[in-house]
Amino acid sequence: MPIKIAVITDDVVTERMAGPAIRAWHLATELASHGHEVTLFSTRFADRQTADFTVTYSAVATGALEPLREVVAWADCVITQGYTTFFEPWILTQDKYLVVDLYDPIHIELLEAESAASPAEQEIALARAYDALDLQVEFGDFFICASQRQRDLWLGYLSAKRRLNFVNYRVDPELNQLIDLVPFGISNDDPPVTDGHVLRGVVPGIDADAEILLWAGGIYNWFDPVTLIRAVAELRRTRPSVHLVFMGVRHPLADAVADGSLRDAYRVAEELEVLGSHVHFLDGWVPYEQRHQYLLEADLGVSTHFVNAETAYSFRTRMLDYLWCGLPIVCTEGDEFAAIVAADELGEAVPARNVEALRAAIERLLADDNLRAQTRVRVRATAERYRWSSVVQPVVQYCAAPYKSPDGHPTARTIGPVFYAKRDATRRVRHVRAYVEINGWRRLIRRGTERTLAAGLRLVRRPRSSTAANDDPS
Known part of the structure; x- marks a missing residue:
């Protein structure tokens, strides 16, 4: 039975796409080819279109959340990757089938990507990655990754979050209904033959016999x-x-x-x-x-x-x-x-x-x-x-008969005021520590004093009421 599926990526969906967007695009393509109604949503920007499914976006980082809320509300199933649910954890509170794409081990990638950052900046980046993964692993119904080696890694992570439990094991002792392999794929069609050149005789220094x-x-x-x-x-x-x-x-x-x-x-x-x-x-x-x-x-x-x-x-x-x-x-x-x-x-x-x-x-x-x-x-x-039509089969099979995780997400936290207050306080402490490490306590105190004085001056200069402001003879 066809369902409505939202594939969400944090990458840009344009004519120039990198790995996360390419993967999201082909997941959407294959699911649409099986009769599902699919929307591919970028939390940054999208201008690449197709007749096969809907492509839309909003700049979520600027606070433009309504388009994302509408897509999530519309969908029966949400497929997500990266940091989306870290920045927008409200998605996890919706009653949707949740597929989590773990093909990119972001916490391990950061060990190299942030190698030149300061220790405090590294701590912030890595903590953000772990926070993102923790939420995904707690709330996901079905997980996919790119290789058997990755699957072993994620089974360890799932185990640490108590998702490897008797309930899930009784349903499927091989745990494929919990996490399965979806490698990165290649186009179902062979590459188009081209007569022209883009390198030989075109790039300076590259001759015809190169x-x-x-x-x-x-x-x-x-x-x-x-x-x-x-x-x-x-x-x-x-x-x-x-x-x-x-x-x-x-x-x-x-x-x-x-x-x-x-x-x-x-x-x-x-x-x-x-x-x-x-x-x-x-x-x-x-x-x-x-x-x-x-x-x-x-x-x-x-x-x-x-x-x-x-x-x-x-x-x-x-x-x-x-x-x-x-x-x-x-x-x-x-x-x-x-x-x-x-x-x-x-x-x-x-x-x-x-x-x-x-x-x-x-x-x-x-x-x-x-x-x-x-x-x-x-x-x-x-x-x-x-071929994408082959490697994506575990997701096709899941969406043909979607299910909530049998174990009921035993370690999932309540996403509410307490969660947001604790998260925001923790982030502020990490950022203050990073600022102090880079700039020192004196500069932090001076900056805090300057901000306090500026706020006080704004308060003093503010008109006492809108009526008083309107009575200004100028």
């Missing part, structure tokens, strides 16, 4: 572009036609993304004298519907990262685009996708921070046309497992 390594996504602090740039700087000595292209280095929400690795990448490329000659940064963000033009023109897809907790639980969405366009892959070991590359022989996975191993892996694939062609065949075979 061998192109494509980095298809942003450069964030958990990535290691420097080792890759060093490998290319070495490789150019034996293969002068090699070119590394960073496609769209600036995230659509650039102010929200840490960019220390991006600055390092520019600096090292310049120091090694390969910037603009063998290493190219395409500023901005490639429109979602045009990304295939860059992917189809490349010879290899590349992705390098550091080995840490963020790596262990990530699921690199750019790797799915490599599958979609049949690109052999060279990547760093340590994450979920590197294991797939190795097991399915989709290219090569090399040790982290190993310039020589990375250089050699790239050269082996570039030097052997037959190896590259055979690898492309295996890449396309693996890609079939990740």
Whole structure:
């Protein structure tokens, strides 16, 4: 039986979309194709439209809540991700089926994203992430994540919040009705064939005979572009036609993304004298519907990262685009996708921070046309497992017969005046601590005194009544 579904994302839904919005878009697309009435709602901005479902938005951070309230009230089922219910916990008080998308472990991602912040700022960011996750885990009816490794992580979190209990276990001993796998997917259609070029003969320095390594996504602090740039700087000595292209280095929400690795990448490329000659940064963000033009023109897809907790639980969405366009892959070991590359022989996975191993892996694939062609065949075979129509099936099945969690959310808090008062007080204490750490107690006291005096002056100068104000002869 068709139901009304609200898919809510904190990302912008435009022609230039990043991972969270892309995932929300395709969830909405697949659910609409099964006859459900779907609205995709962005809490920031949206101008991308489709005939398949409704797309709308409001700038929730500015207080424009009414459109979001209307969509939630309309829906039978809400699918949410990220921080939405942290900032708008009233959503959890509505009598809706709640699907929580945990494909992005935000608390682990922050360990890298906020690595350059002060300790107090780090505490604020991490506390916010845990607060967001706690609410989702307490109130969710059904959870999805991107990999088995992530599922193990989230089963631990669910266990800590007492969601692994006898009631849920009796209903389903495998706990798939509580949390199931929905990997990031690829388009159900093959990429459109294009005759033109967007790189060779177009980007300065990239000639018609260039061998192109494509980095298809942003450069964030958990990535290691420097080792890759060093490998290319070495490789150019034996293969002068090699070119590394960073496609769209600036995230659509650039102010929200840490960019220390991006600055390092520019600096090292310049120091090694390969910037603009063998290493190219395409500023901005490639429109979602045009990304295939860059992917189809490349010879290899590349992705390098550091080995840490963020790596262990990530699921690199750019790797799915490599599958979609049949690109052999060279990547760093340590994450979920590197294991797939190795097991399915989709290219090569090399040790982290190993310039020589990375250089050699790239050269082996570039030097052997037959190896590259055979690898492309295996890449396309693996890609079939990740079509959106396939990977989204657990959500399709849930929405076909939605249910409230059998355990009745045993640890869910009451969302009311006491909750909001405690939350707001805790936030103020954290922010005061951060301010003092950065600026010191004296500045805090001085600022507080200045604000108190300013408020007192405004009170003194305020007209005693509206009548008195209206009687002013001027």
